[in-house]
Amino acid sequence: MPPQNTFRTADQALVREINLSLILKHLFVHSPLSRAALAEMTGLNKSTVSSLIQELIDRRFVREVGLVAGSVGRPSIMLELNPQAGFLLSCELGVDFISVVCTNFGAEVIWRHRESTRTHDQQAILDRVVALLRQAANEGQTRCDGCGGLLGLALGVPGLIDQSSGTLLFAPNLQWRDVPLRDILSNAFEGVPVFVDNEANMAALGETLFGAAKGYHEVLFISAGVGLGGALVRDGQLMRGTTGFAGEFGHMTMDPDGDPCNCGSRGCWETQVSQSVVFRYLQQGHSRVLDEVNDLDQLSIPLVIDAARAGDWAARAAFENVGRRLGIGIASLVNALNPDLIVFGGILSLAGEFLLPVIEKELRQRALRWNREATQITLAQYSSDACVMGGAAVICQAILADPALYGVLGRK
Numbered sequence: 001m002p003p004q005n006t007f008r009t010a011d012q013a014l015v016r017e018i019n020l021s022l023i024l025k026h027l028f029v030h031s032p033l034s035r036a037a038l039a040e041m042t043g044l045n046k047s048t049v050s051s052l053i054q055e056l057i058d059r060r061f062v063r064e065v066g067l068v069a070g071s072v073g074r075p076s077i078m079l080e081l082n083p084q085a086g087f088l089l090s091c092e093l094g095v096d097f098i099s100v101v102c103t104n105f106g107a108e109v110i111w112r113h114r115e116s117t118r119t120h121d122q123q124a125i126l127d128r129v130v131a132l133l134r135q136a137a138n139e140g141q142t143r144c145d146g147c148g149g150l151l152g153l154a155l156g157v158p159g160l161i162d163q164s165s166g167t168l169l170f171a172p173n174l175q176w177r178d179v180p181l182r183d184i185l186s187n188a189f190e191g192v193p194v195f196v197d198n199e200a201n202m203a204a205l206g207e208t209l210f211g212a213a214k215g216y217h218e219v220l221f222i223s224a225g226v227g228l229g230g231a232l233v234r235d236g237q238l239m240r241g242t243t244g245f246a247g248e249f250g251h252m253t254m255d256p257d258g259d260p261c262n263c264g265s266r267g268c269w270e271t272q273v274s275q276s277v278v279f280r281y282l283q284q285g286h287s288r289v290l291d292e293v294n295d296l297d298q299l300s301i302p303l304v305i306d307a308a309r310a311g312d313w314a315a316r317a318a319f320e321n322v323g324r325r326l327g328i329g330i331a332s333l334v335n336a337l338n339p340d341l342i343v344f345g346g347i348l349s350l351a352g353e354f355l356l357p358v359i360e361k362e363l364r365q366r367a368l369r370w371n372r373e374a375t376q377i378t379l380a381q382y383s384s385d386a387c388v389m390g391g392a393a394v395i396c397q398a399i400l401a402d403p404a405l406y407g408v409l410g411r412k
């Protein structure tokens with residue numbers, strides 16, 4: 001075959017894949033839509049749209065959802081993404097917990113499990129992650145009645161991930177280095193696309209695709225818990241930086257002579273605003289919460305929130321102090337990045353009623369008016385589920401970008 005024909009065939013296939021992706025993305029944002037509306041929105045002609053839709057229906061990514069009467073002519077058959085296209089597995093490996101969800105393609109959770117990790121043994125923790133994912137896969141197969149197969153698997157971790165290899169390079173709060181996470185999961189789940197990312201990156205994408213930041217363009221995500229993570233999402237895409245490690249806001253130096261940080265530096269922002277700092281303020285203020293626990297390991301942010309609601313002044317002061325430090329850092333980020341929305345997530349966001357007013361006060365005092373007035377701040381919709389929902393978002397985004405790949409894998 002002459003080379004130019006080979007090129008033409010390849011180009012036509014590529015154009016078709018791009019158009020399939022375009023249709024899926026429009027349906028993701030604007031469902032339900034008719035074929036005519038899709039033709040108008042994409043600029044493709046009606047017969048092309050019909051042919052592409054038929055392929056997506058055959059692959060089960062799209063389904064018809066009844067008739068809607070238009071202003072003129074015959075009623076239209078409406079289309080939407082098919083939640084039953086398959087199921088997705090998403091796991092967050094936290095510093096002291098493992099959380100797993102199984103969702104359908106519509107990001108509806110069909111099974112979930114969360115447990116504390118009682119060991120620091122890396123192999124034992126990884127074995128447990130794989131065992132829970134296998135259980136989630138079985139539950140997905142059983143509960144997602146009539147679903148296609150497993151479409152993808154995502155893992156979020158509190159550390160730096162090399163995106164090309166899926167290797168965890170360093171997780172300061174776990175003290176793990178060079179763990180080939182994607183290889184481990186790919187070996188355990190052969191043939192299934194595996195996505196590994198920083199937990200804050202995943203959470204930020206989850207909030208952008210499904211949650212509080214849906215429809216915003218320049219989203220600054222801040223997640224405070226054991227450490228402080230963050231991410232910037234521009235028009236639905238993570239800003240990863242040159243080597244893929246952007247968003248490590250928790251390691252901005254706020255006090256050059258401050259407390260040592262697990263990253264090896266000193267006075268990082270996360271040494272001023274993590275949950276352990278809240279607990280330290282409780283001790284300094286002799287909070288009544290401390291009388292309720294046998295040892296400090298039993299302290300939790302929800303306990304402190306209950307105490308603050310009941311009027312415990314030390315609990316309130318702890319949130320006031322941490323809120324102020326959060327606000328100082330966020331004001332600097334607002335000046336640097338000029339986002340239209342700040343989403344505050346992580347376990348500390350459960351204390352939003354105490355933290356947000358203080359953060360907003362610091363923003364008013366410290367962010368430039370022109371930046372501040374363009375910015376809203378809100379709590380993460382998924383709070384402690386943000387990362388696992390973000391894992392589902394990562395898989396969905398990959399399918400929307402390249403549905404052909406998943407048409408094959410989804411049938412397995």
Ligand SMILES: [Zn+2]
Pocket residue numbers: 250251261262263264265266268
């Ligand atoms: Zn640090």
